[in-house]
Amino acid sequence: MAPSFDHLRDEDLDEDDFDVDEVDISDIREKYEVQLEQGYDAFVVVDGLPEVTEEQKPKLVKFLLKKLNTVGKTREDLIFMPMGEDGKSMRFAFVEYSSPAEAAAACRQLDLVPLDKKHTLRVNKLTDVDRYGREGRIDDEYTPPQIEEFQEKEHLRSFMADPSGRGRDQFVMFRGETVGFSGNNEKDTPENIVDRQHWTETFVQWSPLGTYLTSVHAQGVQLWGGPSWTRQRRFAHPFVNLVAFSPNEKYLVTWSNRPISIPEEGHPALSLDTPAAATAEGDAPKKAPKFPWPAFKWSADDKYVARLNPGQSISVYELPRMNLLDKTAIKIEGVVDFDWAPATVQRDGVKTYEQLFCFWTPEIGSNPARVGLMSIPSKQVVRSLNLFSVSDAKLHWQSEGAYICVKVDRHSKSKKSQATTLEIFRVKEKGVPVEVVDTIKDTVINFAWEPKGDRFVIISTTEPVGATAVPPKTSVAFFCPEKAKGNAVGNFKHLRTLEKKNSNAIYWSPKGRFVVVATVANTQSSDLDFYDLDFEGEKPESDKDLTANLQLMNTADHYGVTDVEWDPSGRFVATWASAWKHSMENGYHLYDFKGEQLREEAIEKFKQFQWRPRPATLLSKEEQKAIRRNLREYSRIFEQEDAERISSADVAVVEARRHLLEEWFAWRESIVQEVAEEREIYGLPADPAAELIKAKTSELSTDGEEQVIEEIMEEVLEETEEIVQ
């Protein structure tokens, strides 16, 4: 019998030659110590399998294995599928992975994945099943979960109601470590709404309709909103770098250049409205830092999201289930870029629902380059165009999706010189006709459509764009359609070119008509040119067939400007010099649409300025028209209000000044009196120096006789020059 604690012999207690601490038992401990629950961590339970018979079973196992091996390693003999007494499977299986980490990955990535049309996999850890599903753990009787009482949340759109009734737009400013919101007050100091220190770590971003403000932290992103700026939602994603919303704010994609490392947490894509987070394929965050952003492009109605696999295909996913459309990516060999139409387009003669995107492929071998317009969900290419000697192409949708302009950079046969043509697809017209603008001799570096309009501005340069110390001179050209009969839009014609500019950026008013052509992020110049394309003055004879009348309204200068943004109403333009780009004269300027400066503020470490977007108007077309018709009456009321406000503000300022002045003189009086009294107590003269000076002057005058000092001042009153002949 082995010695045990119960049967101790006397010799065992001999402490002289027996020291417990000396005995090395680590090898025994290693061998026999029970490791709690270990061994089951690598097991998962797969539910939701189809019912199979013994014969069908190997086939199912093989099929299942394919899925299971996408996240880890397992073998056929590690899958155990219990069979019922009736010879049919019991629709679940135990699977052993080679490590607990793989099992965890399987639960995360394979759970809720459809196996086929009828069956969806449910994957759980065996230990979890054991822990939560063991007999007695679950009450036999159903007790309804307690539903928390409904608590009214703050209205997220409350910001639309300006308490002063002036429909002022809000903006966020990120300066130093502080993030603050303000209401635009035109010339006066912006009315501060909320100001918080360290609200974000890297930047802030509005959601597309202005409902939420996103703050970005090392742990993830947070959404804020409502009148009291409470946190609406928090999404964990360690070391997140970028955030993108879907157009209707339903979904949010976050991206980090580090792989997601914390298990159970952090989904690259999260949905706001559905409790079950739609998880995109987990490989997205692991791509190289040069990952194209936004990684996922959304269709205008949030129904589809697509991702480019450069050179191969475009994967289109259906929402909210986040399943691949028709289970396969759309193969387009060589595809370089694609872009969804920014609005749901109603094509002429097409009745069914569709979303459009445009893509292009470069020349491969002897095949020409190709631009295509694809309709989803039918995946039909509704229009395609072949192009030759293409070095690059950029896709520019008009805001309503009525046109898409493909800016094609072409090289000559020697590949030396570059020229640009614009291929404009008229999406809404029958058969999608393509119009080519090939009158441009130079390289176009920037292009912008008029929002909701059909005019555009380009900036071109003769020299190749490269990292030169002095940016090349550019020219700005305006294009508009010719006048045409009825509702038709005529051919695009060149309106005017302005040469020898430095401009490099185009900012259209969100309402169209006005455009700012600016020179940004340039150390030499920083012009902001404000143009009106529907100038109400006289129209030059040469433009009489065109649908625009161009007029330069004003030129402003904001030294070191890095960014320009129109407010959502198209009434104001904010320009700012961000400390992210350089540290010279950081701060912002505010202009009205005419280019008149309203405000200028220099703020140290000013980083970011963003107008709060507004959701689309709820007024119908007729209502909007009615307002436009009666604009004069409305504006009269507003003008009156403005005048009153200004005069009342003036009164307040004067009152405050009067108060300051009184306060100051009251203080002066009291201190002067006090000092005088004190002087008297000390027996000092009222003016400490007067006596001394008197003494000195008397001393001087006794020294010598009184002197008269004369100084002659000459002043030239007038000078005339006459030439005498």
Added chain:
Amino acid sequence: MRPILLSGHERALTQIKYNRDGDLLFSVSKDQQICVWFAHNGERLGTYHGHQGAIWTIDVDPTSTILASGSADNTIRLWEIKTGRLLKTWDFPTAVKRVEFSEDGSKLLGVTEKRMGHLGTIVVLDIKLDVDAEQSDEKVMTIVCEDSKATVAGWSYLSKYIIAGHEDGSVSQFDGKNGDLLYNIPIHELNQPITDLQWSHDRTYFITASKDKTSKLITAKDLEVLKTYPADTPLNSATITRKKDYVILGGGQAAMDVTTTSARQGKFEARFYHKIFESEIGRVRGHFGPLNTVAADPTGKSYASGGEDGYVRIHHFDKGYYDFMYEVERERQNKLNQQQQQQTVSA
């Protein structure tokens, strides 16, 4: 009016000072020269030779008899203004950054630098306002600044207090008789040194300038901040004008921080603020280096600025300067005039 450009110095100006009558302007610079000029036409009256280091500071007694200067050669020197004669030299272990006469000229304080194991101190010397008298060697009083060294200091009304501005942005009030520390209040941003301290004409309040880009108007009696003038550049100097309720601030990006990309970055301008309303009224350009020192004529006719560029510019005020008034000021003026008239009538 066109400014008068005084180009008598070869290096950066450190301090300029008008005498009490506003007819003389004294300037010192790092080129070891003291110059005295006629304020009304910019003619140089003379120079005072003797210092062997950059001169940091200068002051003139109320009767314009004696001149005191403090220098990096670790001395305070006393000069006869009329003749340029050196009257007295006091030696110290470190450089002297600030000197100032008391209101009656009977005392002189000096601020010494903290260096080489010596703490910064404020010393007080007795002065006899007589060019022929023997000046005493004794220091009447020495205040040691143990926490943060004093950068500037001055005498209040009645020589009751010594007010000192410190390197850490705080302001101290010492008893003028025995040197006891009465208060030390953090006024400017922490560790943004106070660069200047100038008095109102009756020494009941003073203005500070600081590297924290603000200037403040403070009472001498209880160190209460009355006004704050924010600027967009580090400030080197601030002064209070007579006749009109303005203050003038001078500063600019330090030479070493000025980027080479743009001259406009420097902000080398004298800024005028309304003393009571704290609003900026105007700027005067001209220097092509930071303004190191500004001074206002005690008679209210002009102001002068000395820059890192080695020039002193004297600006005489135009009519417009005197005429400019806020409506509330005019209101008050009219009221006062009326009262006066009534008094003369009744008299």
